[in-house]
Amino acid sequence: MSDHKVAYITGGTKGIGFGIAKVLLENGISVAFSGRKRDDVEKAERELKQYSENVLGIVSDVRSLESEEEAVKYTVEKFGRLDFVIANAGLGIFKPVDELTAEEWNDMIDTNLTGVFYTLKASVEELKKTEGYYITVSSLAGANFFENGTGYNASKFGVVGFTQAAMIDLRKHNIKSTVIMPGSVATNFNGNVPSEKDSWKIQPEDMGNLVLDILKMNPRVLPSKIEFRATKPA
Template sequence: MKDLKDKVALITGGTKGIGYGVALSLMNEGVNVAITSRDEARAKEAAESLEKASKTSAKALGVMADVRTYESQQKAVEHVLSKFGQLDIVVANAGLGHFGSIEDLTPEQWQETIDTNLSGVFYSIKSSVEALKKSKGYFISISSLAGTNFFAGGSAYNASKFGVTGFTQSVMLDLRQHNIKVSTIMPGSVATHFNGNEPDNSDAWKIQIEDMGELVVDIIKMNERTLPSKIEVRPTMPPSK
């Protein structure tokens, strides 16, 4: 996709953080975007903010959807197709984290992590695959370096992100026969609101959300003969321990 103008993207969890940064970068290339949130008012407010911040006349659509259910993701895709008539790019970004020893992790925390971070990615591609076949589009999942590096207190999060990495790579092999390109991005520390963080100057060393947006644009615009299927990205200079 050398020219992204008038393409259409659906980004889950796009009201802030990585999803918002990706949405804005795509809109700056002329892509119309739909961002999802479980909170309809928040989704619409973020969409308005994106349109004001964008350097182009691309449109932003706020959609209420819960990636934890297949039916909700189907409705989100249908909404996008009804509004824009096509779907070219899907970024499965929605995620959360519960951290702590297995002794303290509750079954409810485990289930919410798996349902959001892993099943949500499955529902996102499953609901959009037919539209992406028509557009010969692009599917990108946002995994994590935690999807290849395990750590104490991260059992649920590690399991979900290891799953996202493996799932997306398998889907890549399934769908390239349909000219659908599939990639997973595995970032390290990103300056977001994840896990209750409030980004400030102390996060300047981290990957910024606009960096993630730039990376997504670069991947999508790469020559069609080349597929960057799995990308690790990390801060250049983390603080010394």
């Protein structure tokens, strides 16, 4: 892609977000990404600069609208515009509902669902200017409930519903919107340490290539919801 396109990715210091950033940078898109921890942001920025110098790491917490507004402001100050927003930040805590604490529930809902709204709220006026693209990363858990998944399922079901309703509102402004629902991805999610045992899973760069394919689609078509899974689970 060309014409100086710019993306902002939440949760970009590792895993899916990092994989998306890497692929976009390799394909000529400038990338701003955010994470909660400064050390993680600085480390990821150093690593991503091997693919392109057009990268900006930002410390931001998606649970704060003000923080996301600042992140968008920094992105536009650095690159001059904003074309693509990928709301990827998320976390999972898996316990029986009678053992899940109110704090754990709130942390998942605030990060996984409210954070997706805050990221869009902070960026939508910039996306109107560029007739841009808004992508959220949900999960197959946004359509399939499972044991110990009450908080996570609730947040991810919510992301799917939110993004599809937002899609109807946003297309009136020529902004496209897609929710991606991946299955098992080889990341550090839920304490996993990626290794050869995860080779059957979706890899972070696979998510990056999917996002790139979505962004390259003809403007007349809109893949509003995509389920994305490993071909053959272990």
